[in-house]
Amino acid sequence: MDLLFDAVVLGVLLGCFYAAVSLGLSVSFGLLDVPHVAHPAFLVLASYAVYVLNEHYGIDPLLAGLLITPFLFVFGLAAYRLYYETFEKRGSDAGVRGIAFFFGIAFIIEVLIILQFGVDQRSVTATYIGKAWRIGDMRIPFRLVVAFAVAAVLTILLSLYLSKTFMGRAIRAVAQDQEALRLMGANPTRIKQWAFGIATAVLGIAGALLIIVAPVDPTLDRAYIGRTFCVVVMAGLGSMTGTLVAAIILGVAETIVLTLFGASWAPAISFAMLLGVLAVRPQGLFGRRS
């Protein structure tokens, strides 16, 4: 029973971390309908950038995450432009070819990381990594607490941005009805490009959290395809609060299965939940299209 309680507490913390790494996808896939399977590969790439800054310049991982954010933003702008010019502009079956395109990108990133850093796991050093909080018998790793706090702030900031600022509301508008927006004299492509930039920029902090929570290796993105898509689809495409709730559900489910059945079942949980959600409730828990 105690074990299960521990699992739930850890699961909630882990869930918040999952929310942080899924936020970008929640915008790019959830709101913009871009089949962004390279999202986890971008995430791992950001982690390696943080690793380099930490290893060579001794910069704190979170600060490093902030430092690379502007670059990621520009990178996102460029990536969307390329995607738009090649797929959305031409119209038909953008989704199907898009997913092949992003898979190609993900593979390229994976191999480039392997060629540069090898297949070994990499980790970062910071004062809060390795320590733990003890509450009674329970041991909460400090790195998870940091991830939890930062993830919560990130989620709140992004949902505030989307609901309160002019640009944020424009992004949600473009998700609802692109044609109407065009008739109002706004340029939907510009707004979507901006949104994709934001979605990629968020990966700076998310990548830092990824490498803070656990060591990173080049093929880690494959496991996170399941986790991020599970969270975004379960959340109901594009809902930020939904993303947080869905991620916590996933985190708790993973830690419970981990305690009860062992680590070898862990990779299947997110994918099984994703499959279940797609089959039973494709619109997700907080769906925008019911």
Add this chain to the structure above:
Amino acid sequence: MKRNGIFFWIGAIVFLVAIALMTKLIGNEYPFFAGYVILQFVALAVAWSILGGHAGYVNFGTSASFGMGVYTAVFLFKVAGAPLLVQIAAAAAVGALMGFALGLLTLRMQGIFFSIATIALTIVIETSITNWRYVGGAAGIQLQRPPVTWPFSGYVQMLFFVQAVLVVLAVVVSRYIQNSWIGRGLQALRDDELAAECTGVPTLKLKVLACVISGALMCAAGAPAAMYLQYADPSSAFNLNYSVSVLAMSLIGGTAHWAGPIIGAILLGSTQQLLTVTISSEVNVLVLGVMLVLFVVAAPEGLIGLFRRVRRYRKEGKP
């Protein structure tokens, strides 16, 4: 039978005879080792295109079908020492069943959601096999090849010939589908599923049929791999690289014609074999990624599409 058909059948027979002669004449085993992998990819790509090309459902579950083929063979071999042909037949049956399940999934999911679901399915199956001790679990399992049967001089030669037969089978089925009402129905539902359904195309029946055929062929193509490698482990049998390679091959060749996936698989498959031998398997994946992006961006209809465009251009160019 039309003239085209006669040529096709003669070509198929010549191909098989040539393969059989090769197994007799070439003493070195290496060409068969390399050739087997290319043939395997041809069979997988052709099988994939039945669903992915005609119906436009992008299936990332190739690795799932392939891996299930491998593990059906492993299981039967371990339980009863079943011969190769039984392994392949059983794998085809398993693949058909999986395809049926996949076909029912298309009821609720289309487009990208279907693709994501097939990735999910692959990982779930992989994890289940990883946790199944009897077939080796995560560590994998070693297999001892049985003595080779007459008329083959070596086991690899036999596997090479068997895979060639599977290729011909896959191509025959794919060609038949393209030219029959099934292919026309699938194309109709690819263009507009709702409109097809409204005009009386039995969309569900066709989708399930395509999934079953495609799944059975992919699973059958995977079955001999267990004996080929004499070893099986979940993370390589269910490797996502199979799915993406096969997708890339079909897209590079072009899915508009049954010959497209063959061209793509031979091109990319032999390039990959060459790179694996000369450089490394990492570069291999890099080339896969670059080719995939390049073709999706620059030649979305693949080589077949490029070829057709050039021909049309020439026709229009000349008065």
